[in-house]
Each structure stands twice: as structure tokens, then as C-alpha cells.
Amino acid sequence: MVQIEQDILGKNDQYAGANRSWFQAQGILALNLVSSPGSGKTSLLTRSIQDLKDRYPLAVIEGDQQTSHDADRIRATGVPALQINTGKGCHLDAHMIGHAIESLPLAPRSLLFIENVGNLVCPAAFDLGEAHKVAILSVTEGEDKPLKYPDMFHAADLMLLNKIDLLPYLDFDVEQCIGYARRVNPSIQVLQVSARSGEGLEAWYAWLGERMAG
Ligand SMILES: Nc1nc2c(ncn2[C@@H]2O[C@H](COP(=O)(O)OP(=O)(O)OP(=O)(O)O)[C@@H](O)[C@H]2O)c(=O)[nH]1
Ligand SMILES: [Mg+2]
Numbered sequence: 001m002v003q004i005e006q007d008i009l010g011k012n013d014q015y016a017g018a019n020r021s022w023f024q025a026q027g028i029l030a031l032n033l034v035s036s037p038g039s040g041k042t043s044l045l046t047r048s049i050q051d052l053k054d055r056y057p058l059a060v061i062e063g064d065q066q067t068s069h070d071a072d073r074i075r076a077t078g079v080p081a082l083q084i085n086t087g088k089g090c091h092l093d094a095h096m097i098g099h100a101i102e103s104l105p106l107a108p109r110s111l112l113f114i115e116n117v118g119n120l121v122c123p124a125a126f127d128l129g130e131a132h133k134v135a136i137l138s139v140t141e142g143e144d145k146p147l148k149y150p151d152m153f154h155a156a157d158l159m160l161l162n163k164i165d166l167l168p169y170l171d172f173d174v175e176q177c178i179g180y181a182r183r184v185n186p187s188i189q190v191l192q193v194s195a196r197s198g199e200g201l202e203a204w205y206a207w208l209g210e211r212m213a214g
Contacts, residue, residue, distance in 0.1 A: 012126055015094035019101070019129025027109040029211050032092075032128050034152055035136035036145070037118030040162040042070045043195035044136065044204075045113055049077045052205060056212055057107040061100045061114045063092040070115060080105050091122035094129055111212060124151035131211065132156075135188075138163040139170055143177035150184040158189045158207060165194040 023030045033041050042062075049058055060081040062070040071083035082104045084096050097114065106112065114130060116123040124133075135156035137145055140163060146153040153159065159181050161174065178190050191207065193200035 009125065012094050015098050016127035016129040019094055019097055020131075022101070023112070023129060023131070026106070028106060028112050029110075029208075030112040030114060030128070030130045032114045032116055032123070032130035032133045033136060034116045034120075034123045034133055034156065035118060035138075036120045036141060039118070039136045039138040039141065040195045041115045041118070041136055042073050044160065044162060044193070045115060046073055046077055047195050047198065047201065048113075048204070048208075049074065049079050051201065052111070052208070053077070053079060055209075057110040059104050059106050059110055059112050061092075061097065061104065061112070063096075063115060063117045065089070065117060086117055090117055090119050091126050092116050092128060093126050097128045109212075111208065120145065120149040120152050124149075124155045132158060134158045134160060136160045136162050137177070137181075139166055139172040139174075139177075143173050143180060146177065146181040146184050153181050153188060154185045156185065156188060158191065160204065161190060161192045162195060164192045164199060165197040 035041055045060060052058065058079045060074045060079060062081055062083045063086060064070055065086050068083040071081040074081035082100050084092060084100060114128060133156040135152055137159060181188050181190060191200055191203045193204055
């Protein structure tokens with residue numbers, strides 16, 4: 001079992017390294033968006049795309065077990081999107097991303113969002129060649145998720161705490177949640193946002209802008 005896991009992850013890391021080199025050569029910032037199902041990844045993306053599409057060339061790779069619903073939602077914004085269906089698979093891997101970037105129109109110096117399969121476990125282990133993993137946690141999920149699924153929050157550089165428009169109706173403790181995230185990853189950055197109301201999104205765009213400039 002251990003040997004098989006090492007072989008699979010070793011092979012994945014080789015593909016991820018090739019993707020990362022290509023992204024760097026093209027000046028493309030690739031972000032891997034990870035979260036449980038329904039935390040608001042696609043909602044955040046469609047809203048961010050509307051607000052950013054005049055600033056940068058954008059493209060999206062969508063990962064889901066089935067359907068092209070999310071890629072359709074992205075394409076409705078006018079930005080190119082490619083849907084990967086993983087079937088029984090619970091995460092995207094670097095080989096899939098390598099194929100996707102062959103068929104996606106990707107201008108140099110683009111911002112590429114990769115929306116991973118909704119799952120707080122498997123996507124943590126698979127490097128896609130991204131510059132950063134961004135974990136999205138919504139306030140309806142409970143503040144303890146960073147402690148229960150530490151690998152994901154350990155692997156992420158940024159946590160977007162989404163759906164804060166719902167806080168008045170919940171007993172979600174924001175400070176405790178951020179404390180739990182920092183316990184598993186002391187250097188994780190946290191931004192509180194709402195894809196619905198738009199609150200906090202300027203800070204997210206500033207975070208993206210700093211990395212696009214870099
Ligand atoms: N109130 C509120 N609802 C939100 C917000 N963001 C997303 N939603 C809702 O949450 C539900 C799930 O949103 P999606 O964007 O599809 O979530 P997702 O993470 O892409 O889901 P999967 O791709 O299935 O993993 C939808 O009904 C959205 O309208 C938010 O900031 N506030
Ligand atoms: Mg989605």
C-alpha cells in the first residue's frame with residue numbers, strides 16, 4: 001500500500017513539476033481552489049471573473065465527478081473554461097491539468113483558476129503545479145473544519161471564509177475558526193468574503209493583484 005501510494009504521488013509530482021515550469025515560463029499564475037462541496041468556489045469565481053476580466057486574461061479549469069454545470073457557469077461570463085470529469089475519482093491530478101492546458105486558450109501572463117473537485121481530503125495530497133492552493137470554507141460548515149481536515153488547511157496559503165452574509169443567522173465563531181486554521185498552519189492568510197454581497201472581495205482582488213504583479 002505504501003509503495004503504491006509513493007509511486008502514484010511520485011509520478012504526479014513529476015507532472016506537477018512540468019506544469020509549474022510551463023506556467024512560470026508563460027508568466028501564468030495558476031491557483032488551485034479547494035474546498036468541500038458547495039462552499040461557493042464557482043460562485044466566487046463567476047463574481048471574481050466579472051470584476052477582473054478587464055484587468056487580466058483569465059481562464060478556468062473545472063473539476064467535478066460528473067456534469068459540465070460549473071464550466072457552463074464560467075463560460076456564461078465569456079471566459080474560456082474546460083471541464084474535467086473525474087468519474088469515480090475524488091480529485092484532479094497533475095496529468096489531467098497537463099492535458100487541459102494543451103486545449104485551453106491560455107494567453108501568456110494569464111490568471112488561471114483551477115476549481116478542484118469538492119472534497120476536503122484527497123485534493124490536499126495532489127500538487128497540480130499551482131503557485132498556491134486557496135482553501136474556501138463557508139460559515140455554514142462549522143468552525144472546526146480546519147482541525148478535522150488539517151492537511152487541506154496546512155497545504156493552503158490562503159483561506160477564503162465565504163458566505164459571511166449569513167453570519168447574522170448562524171452561531172459560527174469566526175475568531176475560533178481562524179484560530180483553528182492557524183493552529184494547523186500558522187502562516188495561512190485569511191480573508192472574510194461573501195460571493196453573494198461582494199463584501200471582502202476587494203481584499204481578495206488585492207491578494208491576486210500582488211501575485212499577478214510578482
Ligand atoms: N448566502 C450565500 N450563498 C452563497 C455564497 N456563495 C455561494 N453561495 C451559494 O452556495 C451554493 C453553492 O455554491 P457553488 O458556488 O456552486 O459552490 P461550489 O463550491 O462551487 O460547489 P461544488 O462545485 O459542487 O463543490 C449555491 O446555492 C450558491 O448560491 C455566499 O457568499 N453567500
Ligand atoms: Mg463548483
